[in-house]
Amino acid sequence: MLPRRQNTRSRTYHAGRGKPLARRLLPLASFLVLCALWELIVYIGDYPAFFLPTPRDVWSRALVALGDGSLLMHTWVTLKEVFAGLAVGLSAAVILGYALAKAPAVERLVSPYLAASQAIPIVALAPLLVIWFGPGTLSKILVCALTLFFPVLINTIVGIRGVDAELVELLRSLRATQWQRFLYLELPASLPVLLGGLKIGVTLSVIGAVVSEFVSADRGLGFLVNLARGLFDTSLMFVALFTLMAIALVLYLSVSALERRVLRKQGRE
Amino acid sequence: MSREPILRAEGLQVVFQSEESRLEALQEASFSILPNEFVCIIGPSGCGKSTLLRVLGGLVAPTRGRVHLDGRPLTGPEARIGFVFQQHNLMPWRTALENVCLPLELQGVARTVAKDRAREMLALVGLAKFANALPRELSGGMRQRVALARELVYDPDVLLLDEPFGALDALTREQMDWELLRIWSARQKTVVMVTHDIQEAIYLSDRVLTMSPGPGRIAGDVAIDLARPRKVDDLYSPRFAELTRLLRGSLH
Ligand SMILES: Nc1ncnc2c1ncn2[C@@H]1O[C@H](COP(=O)(O)OP(=O)(O)OP(=O)(O)O)[C@@H](O)[C@H]1O
Ligand SMILES: [Mg+2]
Numbered sequence: 001m002l003p004r005r006q007n008t009r010s011r012t013y014h015a016g017r018g019k020p021l022a023r024r025l026l027p028l029a030s031f032l033v034l035c036a037l038w039e040l041i042v043y044i045g046d047y048p049a050f051f052l053p054t055p056r057d058v059w060s061r062a063l064v065a066l067g068d069g070s071l072l073m074h075t076w077v078t079l080k081e082v083f084a085g086l087a088v089g090l091s092a093a094v095i096l097g098y099a100l101a102k103a104p105a106v107e108r109l110v111s112p113y114l115a116a117s118q119a120i121p122i123v124a125l126a127p128l129l130v131i132w133f134g135p136g137t138l139s140k141i142l143v144c145a146l147t148l149f150f151p152v153l154i155n156t157i158v159g160i161r162g163v164d165a166e167l168v169e170l171l172r173s174l175r176a177t178q179w180q181r182f183l184y185l186e187l188p189a190s191l192p193v194l195l196g197g198l199k200i201g202v203t204l205s206v207i208g209a210v211v212s213e214f215v216s217a218d219r220g221l222g223f224l225v226n227l228a229r230g231l232f233d234t235s236l237m238f239v240a241l242f243t244l245m246a247i248a249l250v251l252y253l254s255v256s257a258l259e260r261r262v263l264r265k266q267g268r269e
Numbered sequence: 270m271s272r273e274p275i276l277r278a279e280g281l282q283v284v285f286q287s288e289e290s291r292l293e294a295l296q297e298a299s300f301s302i303l304p305n306e307f308v309c310i311i312g313p314s315g316c317g318k319s320t321l322l323r324v325l326g327g328l329v330a331p332t333r334g335r336v337h338l339d340g341r342p343l344t345g346p347e348a349r350i351g352f353v354f355q356q357h358n359l360m361p362w363r364t365a366l367e368n369v370c371l372p373l374e375l376q377g378v379a380r381t382v383a384k385d386r387a388r389e390m391l392a393l394v395g396l397a398k399f400a401n402a403l404p405r406e407l408s409g410g411m412r413q414r415v416a417l418a419r420e421l422v423y424d425p426d427v428l429l430l431d432e433p434f435g436a437l438d439a440l441t442r443e444q445m446d447w448e449l450l451r452i453w454s455a456r457q458k459t460v461v462m463v464t465h466d467i468q469e470a471i472y473l474s475d476r477v478l479t480m481s482p483g484p485g486r487i488a489g490d491v492a493i494d495l496a497r498p499r500k501v502d503d504l505y506s507p508r509f510a511e512l513t514r515l516l517r518g519s520l521h
Binding site for chain 2: 166167169170171172173174175176180184185188189191266
């Protein structure tokens, strides 16, 4: 839900280029209205801060966490896991996806197992990975990678399979090598689909990082949520959650921007 | 100039065999093509014209028989043979210029050299102004011209054209035929072109091969003895009508 909403919003930005300033300030205005509503709910319900803190409580808690450096430290830890998981998961999924797209016989053999593995929720798998690979960073990277692996794999297979057979024949008539076929045809032809995979991948990697930190960790934003819950420090929980949202959002928007640039350059938008 | 054939087809047979079915697309085709000759192949839809051309281009291995290029057996696609497909097959993400550059890039020609040569070819087919246009911004005829420029750019001796203008309206096609003749005579190419259209075949060719279906065979080999350069008026000459009647007869 988050990604979709962001998508429409970013498009509004795009379309709003050259439109009145008021139009561009709309997202900010809606944010302020939401905060005001939230304050109002707390005021009317008269909720204690451990149940539902006000936006101002959350904001001042964020300033404290920023001041003592703890928020940045936890964020940095999670970001490292997200990016490492992304690198591992993406390369594995794209390489295997390419191979499976090229070898339908192997794909028929492997795909039932791959599909079956999707029935296991990643939350259930994470503790096992901790047992096998220890409570350190490695198991967390693997959880991130596994979370995004399957969707990106399917995406890659669809992308490579979708390459125009007539263009394949053209490259054959021009005596292109396997590598040239990949570089000049398969890569650019499946680029939109691959970028779509990256877009799914970045958000899923954040989810993977939080899941793994819930299972076992002594730092990271997922750990921070857990810690704050134990301390009844609900404001801090909100700080951690909003930071996670911000990470997912920034990553998603960056990939979207990259996608738009690439596709516009290729005249596909 | 040597009068040895540049292309020689020898008892070509093509059978498409799958688990459930066996289809003989080409039963028997033997003929020779001389250097700088312009030969058209005509025949009804599905009689194996594209298949025959693919065999000549080394894209399909014949079940039986052999193709010789300058006396040597053909084993696969050759740099000396350019193939223009029934569909233009342009890469939608590349501009006209970049599409024309493709064969040179694959051959490892330096980028700047490739671009210059590609520009030259686009000018030759009358599209100098559209170098930076994407295929979807071009008309059908323009796309076919880009596809032609893409094969001309690496200067193959033989051009195999599979109904390159089949999808165009009659007027545009006439204009494209005319440009093709101009390029052919200026660049000393050997052209083998598949077409549906008897008049187009006569207007362009030195020789017309006719094919009959079920399964595909070469049914006739007719020399076109109209003087060159050809003029639009030739279409209304008695000899043209005679040749049309002759070809029509050999098709049925
Ligand atoms: N790769 C293939 N596998 C199986 N059958 C094929 C294949 N290519 C062509 N055929 C069959 O061979 C026959 C001849 O096809 P071909 O494309 O050569 O005809 P054509 O004369 O070019 O027709 P058109 O004028 O409509 O382009 C057809 O019956 C077609 O179904
Ligand atoms: Mg055909």
